Amino acid sequence: MKKQDPSKKLEELGKKLVQDIDKGKNPTIEFSLRSLSNVIFDEKSKTLTLGDKTQQRSFFNVSHAKKFLQTLEIAKVSKILLDVSKHASLRDVFYMAKRTIPNSNINIVDDQSESDKALEDLELITDCSREQLNINANKMGSVAGNVVIEDAGDLINWSKLGSGGWSIPSNVENIEFKSVKAKYVIYMEKQAVWERLHEDKFWEKQNCIIVTSQGQTTRGIRRLLQRLTEEHSLPIYVLADFDPWGFYIYSVLKYGSINLAHMSGTMTLQNARFLGITADDVANYDLKKHFIKFKDVDMTRLKQIAEYDWFKKNKAWQRQFKMMKDFGAKLEIQSLSSKGITFISEKYLPEKIKRGEFLE
C-alpha cells in the first residue's frame, strides 16, 4: 500500500467520473462492500480482510446521492491537503466538509460519523490509507530505544529524550529510520509501565525498543510497529494485562479488527507475540493474591474472544481462556510491583524473554 500515489489515485477517481458524465452515463463509484457479511478471516494471510462482494454508489440514485456527494467532498478535502502538504484530523475534515449545498439548506455532512464513513470508503476506493490521504488519527504514545529517525527535517535520537521519550505523532508515514539498533520491540498498553521500563533503562540493557499508547493502540502506533517489524525484521512482544481487554488489544494488533478489515495489509502485525501477563505467571510469580474478581461483563467478553476464528483452534490460547475462566479473575501488569519496584524490568521480562515464553 505504501507505493500508491494518493494524489494520482484521487485524480483517477475524478477522471473516471468525468468520463461517465461525458458518455452520458450515471456517475458511479464501485468498491468493496464494507459490511460484516463481507468481512472474512483469511486463513492464508491470517488477518481479517474483505471478501469479494462489491457495492456501487451512483449520483442519480435517490438513496445514493448524498453519500456520493460526501465521498467526493472528502476526496476534495484530501486533495487540497495533499496539494498544500498539510495534514488534518478527522474532526477538521468534518468541519471542512460541513458546508451548505448552494441554493438549499442541506449540509453535505451534519455529523462526523458521516465524514468518517465517507473517508473509510475513500480508503477503499483509492487503496490509500487515511494517513496517506493526509488525514490523521489521534496520537497518544511514547517510544524510546537506540533508534535515530528523520522526521519533518529533524534528526531525532530516541535514546536521548530524557524521561519523556518521543511523542509518537498520529501519522508516521513520512518518518525515515536512519539507524535501528535493537533485537526486539516491546509494546505495552500502559504509560505507567513504559515509564517504569524507561526509568530502569530497560531498552538500553536489553537492547530493545519500548513503545506505549494508553489503552487501545492508535493507528499511528500500529503503523510505527508495523514499519519496525517490516523494515527492520524486529519481533514485537505485547505486554498487556491478563484480562479479556488485554487479549483483545493483542488480537487487534495481530489479526486486525472488523472496522479495519479493509486496511489489514498496513495495520496488522503478523509476528506479534503475547509476552504476558499469562495464566501461568500467576503460579510462577505467585500473583494470585492480586486477582481482581470477574464481573459479568468480563466473562461475556472472554467468551466472545474465545470464539474468534483465530483463537478457536489455538490450543495454547484456549488453555489460557480456560484458566482465566476457572480463576474467575483477571490480573494487572502492575501487580508485579508488589514484588519490588524493578521486579518487572530486572526479573520478569528478562526471564520470560530468555525462556521464550510467548503465546502465539
Add this chain to the structure above:
Amino acid sequence: MKKQDPSKKLEELGKKLVQDIDKGKNPTIEFSLRSLSNVIFDEKSKTLTLGDKTQQRSFFNVSHAKKFLQTLEIAKVSKILLDVSKHASLRDVFYMAKRTIPNSNINIVDDQSESDKALEDLELITDCSREQLNINANKMGSVAGNVVIEDAGDLINWSKLGSGGWSIPSNVENIEFKSVKAKYVIYMEKQAVWERLHEDKFWEKQNCIIVTSQGQTTRGIRRLLQRLTEEHSLPIYVLADFDPWGFYIYSVLKYGSINLAHMSGTMTLQNARFLGITADDVANYDLKKHFIKFKDVDMTRLKQIAEYDWFKKNKAWQRQFKMMKDFGAKLEIQSLSSKGITFISEKYLPEKIKRGEFLE
C-alpha cells in the same frame, strides 16, 4: 514547595511518631482537614486552598487505626522510592502497599482509592507533592518550541523533535531549563489542534511554546506550565472549546480544584488567560453554523460554573456565560477549520493575540 527535602520530611514524620511511643503517648499525626468544609477560595492568592481546620489520626483509635497504618505504609513506599531514586505510578504504589498484615487476613489496602487517599494525606503531612515523593501521575501530552532542557542526563531541544514533539513525562520536577526562547505559551486541550499548529510551525513563526494534553490537564503538564511561567515569566494562553468543559479546564488551571486545594501553590497558574474560543468569536469569525446544540447536562454544567466564587463577580466571564446560555449551544476549536486548514494558525490566533483579546 520546591525547596522541601522529601526524604527529610518523611524521616521527621517517623521520628515524631517514635517520640510519641517513647513518651508512652498515643502515636498521632495532625494535618489540615481535607474536606469540602475546609476548602476556601482565598481572595488574596486567588486560588482554592485549605482553611485552618485540622484533623488528627491516631494509632490507638479503632476508627483511625487502619488509615494510620495506610498513611505510614505509603510513607514507607515513598521513602524506599526516594532511597533508590526510582519513581512509581499510583497503581504501582497500590500494589506495593497491598500486603497482608502478619498474623491476620487483613490487607493494608484493598483498593487503590485507599492508597491514593493516604498519599494525598501524606502530601499534606510532609508539605511535599506526590511528584516530589517520587510517585507519578499519568502522562499524556506533547510540547514544542525554542527550548532546550536537560532531563535524565539528556539535552533535549524541543524545536528539533519532528512531528511528534517531546512527550511530557508524568513528573517534571527534575528537568532543567537550559535555554527558553519564547514570548508566551499556548496550552490547548486537543492533540489534533497541537498537531495543526506544529505542522504550521506556529511556535517558530510566533516565537512561542505550544503544549497539549488530551482532555483534562495532567499534573505533569500543569507543573510544566507553572515552571515555565514562574521561572521564565511567560504568560500562558489557554485555547479550549467554547463549552462548559473548556471553561472548566481553564478554571482548574488558573484557580485550582477542590481535589487539589492542598496543592494550590504548585498547581495553579495565576496568570493564565483564556484566548478562545469565546462567544465574541462566533460573530467575529462567522461560526454560528457550527454550533452544537446544548443538552440538559451542558446547561446544568454552565450554571454550576457561572456560580463559582471566582467567576461570580467577573463581568467579562458572566457576559460569556450569558451569551452561551442565550445561544443554547457550544462550539469547538476545530470549527475554525471550516475557514481553511491554516486559518487558526495564520489568522485567528495571531489576530487575537495581537489585539490582546483575552478573557481573565
